[in-house]
Amino acid sequence: MEPDRASRLLGVALDILVVTATVGVAYMKVNAHSYYRGDVRSGQSAAYIANFYRSRGYSLRGGILGVHVNGTLINSTGFVLDSARATIYFSAGGDVFLVYSSDQKVRDPLPQEVDPLKLALKVDRNVDRLLVSLDPLWTDGLDDLISRVGEVAGAVSSGGVGYELFVSFKLHGGGLSEAIRGNEVPIYWLQSEVNEECSGLFLFVGSTVAPFYLVVENMNWKDLTKLDSILRAWLPADAREMLAYDIRVKVVFDRPPSPGEKSAIYGAVSSVEGVRYAKFMVEFKG
Amino acid sequence: MGEGGAKRRALGLVLDIVVLSVAVGVAYAAVTPRDRYFDIRGANMVGIAATYHSSASRGYAVELEVEGAWYAGGSFKAIGRVVYADSKRLVLFDPQRGVLVLSDEFDRPYVNGVPSRILMRIEQPSGVVRIDALVPSETIGPDSLESLCTILERFEGVEACLVSATVGVWMEESNVTIPASLIQDVAAGQGGIIEVETAGNEILVKMRFVPAEDSSTLLRRIVEILEREGVAVKGLISGPIQLTVLTDPVRVDADAVGGSLREIGGERIRVRREG
Numbered sequence: 267m268e269p270d271r272a273s274r275l276l277g278v279a280l281d282i283l284v285v286t287a288t289v290g291v292a293y294m295k296v297n298a299h300s301y302y303r304g305d306v307r308s309g310q311s312a313a314y315i316a317n318f319y320r321s322r323g324y325s326l327r328g329g330i331l332g333v334h335v336n337g338t339l340i341n342s343t344g345f346v347l348d349s350a351r352a353t354i355y356f357s358a359g360g361d362v363f364l365v366y367s368s369d370q371k372v373r374d375p376l377p378q379e380v381d382p383l384k385l386a387l388k389v390d391r392n393v394d395r396l397l398v399s400l401d402p403l404w405t406d407g408l409d410d411l412i413s414r415v416g417e418v419a420g421a422v423s424s425g426g427v428g429y430e431l432f433v434s435f436k437l438h439g440g441g442l443s444e445a446i447r448g449n450e451v452p453i454y455w456l457q458s459e460v461n462e463e464c465s466g467l468f469l470f471v472g473s474t475v476a477p478f479y480l481v482v483e484n485m486n487w488k489d490l491t492k493l494d495s496i497l498r499a500w501l502p503a504d505a506r507e508m509l510a511y512d513i514r515v516k517v518v519f520d521r522p523p524s525p526g527e528k529s530a531i532y533g534a535v536s537s538v539e540g541v542r543y544a545k546f547m548v549e550f551k552g
Numbered sequence: 553m554g555e556g557g558a559k560r561r562a563l564g565l566v567l568d569i570v571v572l573s574v575a576v577g578v579a580y581a582a583v584t585p586r587d588r589y590f591d592i593r594g595a596n597m598v599g600i601a602a603t604y605h606s607s608a609s610r611g612y613a614v615e616l617e618v619e620g621a622w623y624a625g626g627s628f629k630a631i632g633r634v635v636y637a638d639s640k641r642l643v644l645f646d647p648q649r650g651v652l653v654l655s656d657e658f659d660r661p662y663v664n665g666v667p668s669r670i671l672m673r674i675e676q677p678s679g680v681v682r683i684d685a686l687v688p689s690e691t692i693g694p695d696s697l698e699s700l701c702t703i704l705e706r707f708e709g710v711e712a713c714l715v716s717a718t719v720g721v722w723m724e725e726s727n728v729t730i731p732a733s734l735i736q737d738v739a740a741g742q743g744g745i746i747e748v749e750t751a752g753n754e755i756l757v758k759m760r761f762v763p764a765e766d767s768s769t770l771l772r773r774i775v776e777i778l779e780r781e782g783v784a785v786k787g788l789i790s791g792p793i794q795l796t797v798l799t800d801p802v803r804v805d806a807d808a809v810g811g812s813l814r815e816i817g818g819e820r821i822r823v824r825r826e827g
Contacts, residue, residue, distance in 0.1 A: 337716065368641070449725075452753070455789050459791055
């Protein structure tokens with residue numbers, strides 16, 4: 267009887283082990299690509315991780331320890347706002363840093379702002395974000411654009427949820443092109459100054475055979491006034507009337523809004539003049 | 553209770569006392585500030601930067617003893633303080649040699665040498681060692697950056713005055729005469745980190761922790777070369793200028809230096825005791 271009982275117990279134990287292993291493997295399979303938590307040193311690795319998870323609709327948040335090109339130590343928590351091929355846009359403390367390591371093999375044609383010593387990243391699945399697309403609009407300097415984005419911000423505020431708001435757009439104008447072509451504007455200096463003073467990315471795009479335009483990516487909307495004053499300092503008066511187009515407003519909430527709050531925000535934002543569409547999402551992919 | 557039991561109790565008591573003493577000793581050693589050394593072999597730039605920032609952010613003073621190879625050949629030994637460190641570059645101020653840029657990247661013209669061994673001494677600070685200030689661009693023209701530091705010459709204990717700024721050289725015509733590599737080579741002769749970008753009608757000179765006199769010399773030389781080659785300069789443009797003043801930890805009067813920096817328009821003055 268004793269050996270028989272022992273073998274039965276062993277059988278039960280083996281069954282439990284097999285079932286546990288099967289459930290474990292199945293759980294790991296299901297969650298394999300849906301969760302990441304870890305530390306990286308390289309900006310390139312961080313960008314690869316961000317691209318992998320962001321393309322699958324997940325958001326990432328975490329902390330950054332790094333050195334800014336101006337020599338200050340950055341030690342903040344925040345979230346990944348956007349990612350390029352080998353660079354991430356990391357939002358922390360109201361600023362948006364372009365993060366990539368000085369030794370990484372793959373580089374984007376973007377200015378380097380923060381060289382990371384350590385990036386702690388974690389997939390954040392408890393997220394709701396709002397993407398708002400606006401119709402092109404004529405703007406004197408950035409006055410009209412700032413006013414329109416302000417209206418969107420006011421509409422988002424009506425939901426009662428804390429948020430940060432970022433803007434991407436392009437600027438084009440005949441006067442602007444002429445001013446650049448006529449060497450009335452030191453355009454590369456302007457680019458460097460805006461990137462030092464404002465969050466996000468500011469780029470001049472142009473060639474001898476195509477029209478010139480300016481690109482603003484992922485700028486905290488609070489910096490738009492600063493950008494406007496820099497542009498006004500350099501652009502001649504007849505170059506300040508520009509067409510702002512490809513305007514996207516990204517809203518990152520402090521906490522996921524409730525269905526009622528979402529509905530209120532959606533209604534208020536949709537009623538703002540010039541809003542092409544507004545959509546809630548877990549990660550900005552539009 | 554027999555004699556054996558009493559012995560065991562005594563032994564147990566002794567062991568308890570030993571364990572307690574060790575625990576107290578370890579705790580005491582952990583909380584007591586003391587000089588520490590990190591011996592970093594090879595050109596482990598990330599390790600150097602991380603160790604430096606970890607120590608500096610906790611208020612320690614950091615002194616480095618570096619052995620390495622010059623970019624131009626030959627070996628060197630330098631002793632000094634860290635001015636800037638990121639995952640690839642280390643800017644060291646050696647009172648004897650001035651500002652040195654160390655890195656394991658050999659393709660950067662501003663690199664002076666590659667470290668092979670670094671002894672990092674971390675200790676309690678004995679006084680003010682570094683003062684940082686931001687000077688708005690309207691205060692001074694880019695061609696006279698040097699004068700920002702001359703006012704500090706009257707202070708004993710000021711060892712170095714370094715400039716970080718981006719300066720644009722704006723030309724009347726697009727530069728098709730002077731190769732970018734020539735400008736890069738001129739810049740490489742100065743101390744600190746200098747990156748030069750040439751595009752269209754502009755040359756952007758990005759200076760980080762450059763000795764003040766070197767910054768003025770460099771801009772003068774670039775303008776001279778351009779004019780000699782017939783490229784008219786429309787103007788020099790400067791952004792805000794960051795001044796970094798390194799001082800003798802014992803002799804400096806930080807308030808007086810800060811006051812002088814304020815006189816010349818300095819803002820956001822920060823006095824630091826770390827390395």
